[in-house]
Amino acid sequence: MKLIYDVHDKPKFGQMIIFAIQQLLAIMAATLVVPVIINGNAGLTGADAMSTAAALFGAGVGTLVYVLFTRAKSPVFLGSSFAFIGSMTAAFAGATTAALGYAGIIIGAVLAGLVYVVIAVIVKFAGVGWINKLMPAVVIGPTVAIIGLSLAGNAVGDLTKGTPTASPYVALVCGLVTLIVVVVCSTYGKKMAKLIPFIIGILSGYAVAAIFTVIGNIAGIDALKVIDFTPITALFADGVGVNTFFTLPQFTFLKAFGGFKEISGGYIGTVAMAYVPVAFVVFAEHIADHKNLSTIINKDLLNEPGLHRTLLGDGVGSMAGAFFGGCPNTTYGESVGCVAITRNASVATIITAAIGAILIAFLAPFVAFVNTIPSCVMGGVCMTLYGFIAVSGLKMIKTVNLEENRNLFVVSVILIAGIGGLTLTFGQITITSIACALILGIIVNLILGKAKKEDSSEE
Numbered sequence: 044m045k046l047i048y049d050v051h052d053k054p055k056f057g058q059m060i061i062f063a064i065q066q067l068l069a070i071m072a073a074t075l076v077v078p079v080i081i082n083g084n085a086g087l088t089g090a091d092a093m094s095t096a097a098a099l100f101g102a103g104v105g106t107l108v109y110v111l112f113t114r115a116k117s118p119v120f121l122g123s124s125f126a127f128i129g130s131m132t133a134a135f136a137g138a139t140t141a142a143l144g145y146a147g148i149i150i151g152a153v154l155a156g157l158v159y160v161v162i163a164v165i166v167k168f169a170g171v172g173w174i175n176k177l178m179p180a181v182v183i184g185p186t187v188a189i190i191g192l193s194l195a196g197n198a199v200g201d202l203t204k205g206t207p208t209a210s211p212y213v214a215l216v217c218g219l220v221t222l223i224v225v226v227v228c229s230t231y232g233k234k235m236a237k238l239i240p241f242i243i244g245i246l247s248g249y250a251v252a253a254i255f256t257v258i259g260n261i262a263g264i265d266a267l268k269v270i271d272f273t274p275i276t277a278l279f280a281d282g283v284g285v286n287t288f289f290t291l292p293q294f295t296f297l298k299a300f301g302g303f304k305e306i307s308g309g310y311i312g313t314v315a316m317a318y319v320p321v322a323f324v325v326f327a328e329h330i331a332d333h334k335n336l337s338t339i340i341n342k343d344l345l346n347e348p349g350l351h352r353t354l355l356g357d358g359v360g361s362m363a364g365a366f367f368g369g370c371p372n373t374t375y376g377e378s379v380g381c382v383a384i385t386r387n388a389s390v391a392t393i394i395t396a397a398i399g400a401i402l403i404a405f406l407a408p409f410v411a412f413v414n415t416i417p418s419c420v421m422g423g424v425c426m427t428l429y430g431f432i433a434v435s436g437l438k439m440i441k442t443v444n445l446e447e448n449r450n451l452f453v454v455s456v457i458l459i460a461g462i463g464g465l466t467l468t469f470g471q472i473t474i475t476s477i478a479c480a481l482i483l484g485i486i487v488n489l490i491l492g493k494a495k496k497e498d499s500s501e502e
Contacts, residue, residue, distance in 0.1 A: 047238065048389040050118055050340055058235070062387055063395035065242045067403070069381040069428065070122045071413050072421050074102050077123035077370050084128070085135035085144065093369050094293035095414075096404040098123050101295075101368025103400030105360035109374075110394055112356030116348045118388045119336055120378035120396055121360050123370035126325050126475060127155070131369070133317035137310055142302030145295050145369065150311060151318035152365030158322035159329075159358025163351040171345045178330060181443045182484045185454045187335040188436030189461030189480055190328070190376055191429040198429050201422030205252065205269035213255055214269055214419035221248030221423030229384055229427075238385050241424055248420035269419065274411040290407045295369040320469075324478040325373060329357055331481065332374045335435050339379065340388045380428035383435060449491040457484035 048054055054062060078093035087093060105121045134147035166174075178186075202218040203211035225244035228236045236243060252269040259267030278287050333344045333353055344353060361371035382388050403409045443450050461480035468474075474482075 045386065046340065046388050047386045048392070050116060050342070050388050050390055052389050053391045054387075054389060058238070059389070059392055059395050060399075061235075061239055061242065062385075062389070062392040063399050065239050065385070066120055066378060066381055066392060066396040067399055068245055068413075069241055069377045069424070070102070070120050070375045071099065071400075072416070073125070073375070073377060074099055074122035074370075075410075075413065077125060077128065078368070080128055081131050081135070081369075084132040087135070087141060090293075091141040091298075093295075096290065096410055097292040097294050098368035098370050099400050099410070100292050100404035101364035101366070101370060102372055103397040103404070104367055105364030105372035106393065106397035106400070108360040108363045109353075109356035109372075110390060110397070112359060113344075113348045113352050115390045115394070116342075117333070117336065117344050117353060117356075118340065118382055118390045118393050119332070119374045120393055121357070121364065121372035122375045122378075123364075123368070124325065124361070124373035126321055126328070126373065127151075127318065127371045130155075130314075130317040130321050134314050137313040138302070138305075140302060140305065142298060142300070143305045143310070144302065145299035146302035146306060147310065147314045148369050149295060149299050149365055150306075151314045152371045153362050154315050155318045155322035155325075155371055156358040156362040158319055159326065159354045159361070162326060163354035163358065166354065167349075167351040171350050174330065174345065174350065177485055177489075178334075178481075179488070180439050181450045181453050182457065182481070182488050183331055183334050184436050184439030184443065185457040186331045186436065186461070186477065186481045186484065187439060188433045189458060190331060190335075190477055191380075191431070191433030191436065192458075192462055193464070193476055194376070194425070194429040195433075198422050198425040201418040201425065204418035204422070206271045206417070208265035209269045209417075210266035213267055214252075214417065217248050217252040217255070217269055217417065218419035218423040220251045221245060221420045222426055224248070225384075225424060225427050238387055240384065241381065244424060245416065245420055248423055249416060252417050252420060269417050270415055271417075272415055274414040275408070278407055278411055288408060289405055292367075292404045294367050296366050324474050326354075327478050327481045328475075329354065329374065331477070332376065332379060334439075335432065336374075336379050336382070338435060338439060339383045376432050377425070377428050379435075380431045383431045384427060449488075452491060453484055453488045456487050457481070460484075 075095040078095050078098045082092045102122045109121050131148050134151055135144035138144035138147055203214050205214040221244045224247040225240045228240035228243050255267045256270045337344045364372040445451050457480045460483050461476050464476045465479045466476050
């Protein structure tokens, strides 16, 4: 792929701010929804609830840590990891108080991060050759494809969602407007339009949704009310003041202070069993993400800056992110898709986005605005983001000879297991469909390895 901005390029300041906002819009919805899910799972309300602003702050800090460890050579944003939702829920379920639960999710993130650190040390001395042999293109290609395809249901489902009373057909119109604007800007846009298709698309879809909502409010037609403006109106419920515009995120470490004295050996064991196995699962997804990103930026990130550095960045970044926001971080497919579609791989943009996430966490109006963006609008955006991830994986397979049964079976097994949603659950530990598909693909590839040698010998 020919990039408009390469990894070390620095766009002009004004442009970089806009590019950074685009990255934030691409990753923000998913980053903010994780703490909301945990609040629901763990029954956390009021002062005990996890803070979405703190999660955003943690994502920004985690991304800066990642950039530092990777020597600013890998252009991807880190956000709240969905893989650890079960682990975080288990930490709160095993806690007698909310404070202990918060202490538990910090300890869990540290333990998971240490798994990355240990693997990074092994990779540093053993190299990445064994990984390339274990996960060649025939394995990693379809795995990357299912990362996008497994999210297809979420994007399509969101495409028809607005407020609970909104008509799915009205929501669909808003989502399709967003999708079409993004596609048109990316394909026919000139200069800036081609670089910021998501901002233009989201604003266009939001504008259409706002028009429907205003008409619905005036005419009293609930089916037209696509946007819920409550997050914005709530800011001004008590008048206008400093607190209306600036807020201090409820950082996780502050809520955890009282819980550390309650920690017992049994509780640490519970947290370790919930977090550590998941870290090994996410390690497989880490490799898939970085191999995909490597094909986009035309540089092998596993060799430069090196897999050990990306692992350290991801692991330590997760620790830092959880310390502030409670959520372990992971490299975001939405961010990778944004790089692919806009062809802007500038790490300076990622750094600016990370700083922006930290600053925005203190700005109540911006967080409130993001919370009012209807699901249908983000669904239109995500159709392109997830689609590009899937296509990136399929492009890796084009060099693979699918006329050979060995390769055909490996790709088939991974695609069917991943798209079919094969998952394994052991207590609080869930091995995701992506990880299951990858592991199954590796096993099949190893079993059929001998067939490859026999084919070559017959020739």
